[in-house]
Structures are given as structure tokens and as C-alpha cells.
Amino acid sequence: MTESAEKRSAFIVDVLTEEFGASMALDPAAFRRKFRKMAASPFAFYRGSASLFYADQRAGFADDRFLDERTSRVWIHGDLHAENFGTYMNASGQLVFNVNDFDEAYVGPFSWDLKRFAASVALLGYAKALSDQVIGDLVAAFARSYLTELRAIAAGGDDAIGSITLENADGVLHLVLQRARLNTRVDLLATQTTIDNYDRRFSLGDGVHTIDGETREKVCAAYEAYLDTRPASAARLRPVASRIKDVVLRKGVGIGSAGLPSYNLLLEGHTQALENDVVLYMKQAQVPAVARHIDDERVRGYFRHQGHRTAESQRALQAYADPWLGFTELDGVGQLVAEVSPYAADLDWADVNEPEELTGVLTDLGRAVARMHSVADDESSHDLVDYSTEEAIVAAVDADAAGFVTYLVDFAHAYGIQARQDHQLFVDLFRNGRLPGI
Secondary structure (H helix, E strand, O other): HHHHHHHHHHHHHHHHHHHHHHHHOOOHHHHHHHHHHOOOHHHHHHHHHHHHHHHHHHHHHHHOOOOOOOOOEEEEEOOOOOOOOOEEOOOOOOEEEEEOOOOOOEEEOOHHHHHHHHHHHHHHHOOOOHHHHHHHHHHHHHHHHHHHHHHHOOOOOOOOOEEEEOOOOOOOHHHHHHHHHHHHHHHHHHHHEEEEEEEEEEEOOOOOOOOOOOHHHHHHHHHHHHHHOOOHHHHHOOOOOOEEEEEEEEEEOOOOOOOOEEEEEOOOOOOOHHHOOOEEEEEOOOOHHHHOOOOHHHHHOOOOHHHHHHHHHHHOOOOOOOOOOOEEEEEOEEEEEEEOOOOEEEEHHHHHHHHHHHHHHHHHHHHHHHHHHHHHOOOOOOOOOOOOOHHHHEEEEEEEEHHHHHHHHHHHHHHHHHHHHHHHHHHHHHHHHOOOOO
């Protein structure tokens, strides 16, 4: 191994240990599973190593000429990569295709979201054997669409296209929405529950465990505290009895949830018909990776705990968010609470391979990200960002819009190469036992 590769490997170990060290000590087996999933491909590694990405961005913070006092203080997603998009049913009963998974959301530089997404496009394109020219064109299409939508919103919204719904989506995204529309609550309940003595209970299996009476009491008490954190419209929109039918423990098995305890709660639906039962999850929230690289006490002090941060961030970034969304505490640790939605469907990139299709999808995603960045500002109910983010970003970028597009394209190529190299270094570190604690 060269000296530079050895130095980078040591940096990767340091960053991952700082981010996950305490959790790895508690559940090393969960992190072995997580790291094996990350080892599967450069994209999987990139998904699971947001902490490394932000450590790199912090080092180059001063080089981003599009950041000023305002554009460096925007509510951001925090882990904006190509696989964090999908469908949800909003509080108005409308199916929307948009950004999802807000566990890493925070307030920080708007361009960090765009750069993280752009690099993920480069990795995705490389995996599909697309040329550098095509990859650059895809990133540019995303960036231009983002700016076009943001300008339209800043100008008053008359020319903005708006949320991606069944009414205005086409191609691949319209198909994703149509598939989500076919989903039913009954189908979701059938995959997670069983009927026992004429009532519904959770099914037990891989990763799903029973809990003792003391733990159940704590979870139920946390649930009662959560009820007051839901939006005021929640009870009116979707009335539900407070009776909890069952509670189970789920151990995190995804790349981002390794070792995190999560509880599923089965609630009586708005009628006694078993088909209306509702499944909620209550999961432990973590410090977002980006927060370790943003020194802003105004942001840090705004949140009661990480569960509060996650719920408030999602409400800030996602217009008409889940009416079940809220937060609570369990054993003094912040928890996020939300519905396990029957109507969630992710975009499967395996279905999108040709440049023309990819361009259409990425253009739509650019619009979605623009709307996300514009929602949480002076016109929202959140006072952490008290100015128009769309106007601030447009003012900073339009001085050199072409240069901004080129900046993102160049970054996507460069960091895509870096992430592929890091993936190989990570695999060698992991298989040779050089990641401490696992």
C-alpha cells in the first residue's frame, strides 16, 4: 500500500470510529452486518459513510464560493443520495414522490446536499457503465432543474411545477406512484401481523422480538407522551383509538440502522374492523453525521433531543408531512415516532438505465430538492431559518449559474473517484481486521 493510501486508510478508520465507536462497542455483530453490506459496492459504501463525506467537505468548506452567511445556514436533508427518494401519502391524502428518510437532516450549507447527491449520481452512472460525459450531463440536468424550480419559487411560484404527483408525473416516476397506489393497509398488515383469537398481533420472526412487561410499560408511557407532539390536525384527519394492541422490538438491519433498537406498536384503527389497524414505529434517533462538522450553537440548542430534531426536520423539509409524525423519549433518549406507511414505494434504479430515462428522472429529482430547500424558511412555522432560502440561494448562485453547474459536475466526477477508491480501502481494512471493535 502506498503512503497516501495508508494515510487515507487511517483517516477512514478514525472517522468511522468517531462516528460509530460507541455503538459498535454495544453491538459489534450489528456493525459486522452493516459493514458487510457497505462492502458490497462503492454505492453501498457511500450510503453508509456520510460521516466520511462530511469530514471531507469540512476540509474544503472555504473553497465553496457559493456559500455565504445565509446559504450556509439552510435546512438540509443531510444524506441526499440517489436512493433516498420515494413515495408517501401526505396529510391531504395525496400520493407524492419526493425526498424521504430525514434521519440525518440538520441546518447547514445547501451545497452539501447537492454535492452529496451529485457524487451518488456519479457512482450510480459508473455502476451502469455510463461514460464520464453522460454522467456529467446527468448531473448538469439535475443542477439546472434545481435552479429553474428554485428561481420559479423565488419569483412567486407561478412558474414552479410543484410537487411530483400522479397528476404531473410521467415516465418512471409516474409508474412508481401508480405502484404505490396499488398498495393497501391490508397487505401491509398481512406481512407484519397475524390474527389470534379474533384480534391482530404482530408476527414474530427474524429481527422481531417479544418484550417483557416492564419494557412494554415504558414504551406505552413514551407513546402517551408522543401523542401531544403530533400536528394539531392529526386527530381530526385520522382519528384513532389510543388502545395499543401489541408491541414488539425490532433490531435495525439496514445500512443506516445498525444496532439501533426500534419498537413497533400496533394500534386499534378508527373502527373495530381489523383492516384499519395502524402500525407505528418508535426508533432511537442519533446525532446526524453533518452536525459534527457544523459549529452553530443556535442550531444545536434549538432541539430538545435527537428525536425532536428528526421530527422537526422532516416537518420543515417535507410539506404536508405524515400526520403521525412526532417524537418522545424512552429511558431519557430521544425517539422518532411515525407510521409504517402502506403507501411507501422507492424508486428502483435497476429499472432506469438509458441516458434519456435517467435524464428525465434526475430532472424531476432536481425539482423535488428545490422544493425541499424552499419549504423551511421565513414563510414556514419553523423559526430556525428566518429568511427566504430560495431567494438567498438564487442570489448566491445566479451570479455565476453556469459556473455552479460546472462546479457540481466537477465535484461529482472527483468525489465519485474518491468514493470508489475509499470503498476498496474500506474492504481491505474490514477483511484484514483493521476496523477496531468488530
